[in-house]
Amino acid sequence: MMLIFGIVLSVISLIAVFMYIIIMGPTRYHKDGFVGKLYKVLVALPTIIGGCCCSVCFKGNQKKGREMWKRSCSGCCSEKNILMPLFYIGVVWTAEYFYLFRSLPHLEATLLSKFVSWALVILSEVLWLLSCFSNPGIVTREGDQELQKLQYEEQSAKPKGKGDKKGGPHHQKKKNGKKFLFSPEEEYILNRRYVVDGVVHALNGNADLEEEMEEWERDYRSPEYRVRVGFGQQCTSCRVTRPARSRHCRMCDNCVRRYDHHCPWIYNDVAEGTHRYFLSFLLCHAISCTWSTWDSYTLIKQFLVKHNAWGWRLIRYGREHPLKLFDYVAIVVSYHLVTGCLIFFTFCIGIILYAFWSYQMSFVRHNITMNDYIKMEDASMFIAGLPSLDLVYREASRVRQRLEAVAARKPRKLPSLEEPPLPMTAKGYEEGGRKNKQYRKKVRKMVMYDLKGLYDRGLWNNIMEVYFPYRILKTAKKDMENNEMRL
Ligand SMILES: [Zn+2]
């Protein structure tokens, strides 16, 4: 009995340790430590084993075997791959089928409770599909801009309401196959919504581009942030000026606005257009998991009560037999295997989903994305790692000035940064000294804290910006009409 309990406990702790190494191993905190080394070994293990298996094809040549393994892996994991969403459908939909059609009918519960069970599952899957199939906020490529213009000119030329279905525009739209979510004017607003600050998002060094612009374009201000937005570098693939906070997704081969990450589970990017569905999906799915864990627990409890086995004892023919944990495990395995597996599965998945949702919300709170966060961290690490303390201080001051001009939340920590003393006069401030290291660490934290304020307009506005990303179009268009700006 104790043995079984010990085995279960050690398996769970092993899984937890494994997960910790896989997730935290490559981070800065553990990279050079013991956990980092373990991570490297764990990551290399599949290549070594897989290479060994593949080397069979090359008469035992390990090198060729490993190459073949790596090639097949890159085909499966890093490229855009339909297998992951199919895997999701296979596993999760199967679990949901067992839950809704096998377990739930046997559960004695109120109609409302069963309705909630169904609603949560259906809502999560609808949100998942929305994340999969919504436009994440693709920036129209240079080659498609003419087409986009044409499409919207034709649309506005068509009389509203009674569009004749045999007309030219309809036919043409089918022929070229592409449909653009926004008109060129709307996309202009969306692409220039955030500031290109020159710290996190590099400014374009190309002066020709600025010369080509008209005056109003150079002075264009963000409708939300009310500051000059500037313009970013050009994407070499899409040939468009890259909007601030966007990124070219290698797997989707598009520049995507307010890019968070490419999610293989939804076969799409989590970005401007899909972030809201993705976040809602995570939360809804997590709640659904908790709800079904509770349902499955209640079902097993009802079964045990019905057979007089609840409360660590079994009553049969008027006699009481004590029951232990192992007996309960045996009962569940023999009579309710599916429900038992469901409890375990939904509980674990629920925890992972809550964790990931909280992680995502920690960024949303400051109105930044995972991509922004990585860039901010790189910028602060770069500044803190400059060759001399004097340079560190000067660069940090430059960042403060830049942020004071463009950030939605003005810098709070950097204004209190003091100039470092000269290393000749102050002990510990020489390179490699204790105080030198402390100063750099302090600057890194300050820069990071203030950079997080770049788009931070307060919790409520930040959440609204993620959930209603296109609401700005209304106000911005009015602004543009008032200023008689033309595109
Ligand atoms: Zn992508």
Ligand SMILES: [Zn+2]
């Ligand atoms: Zn691009």
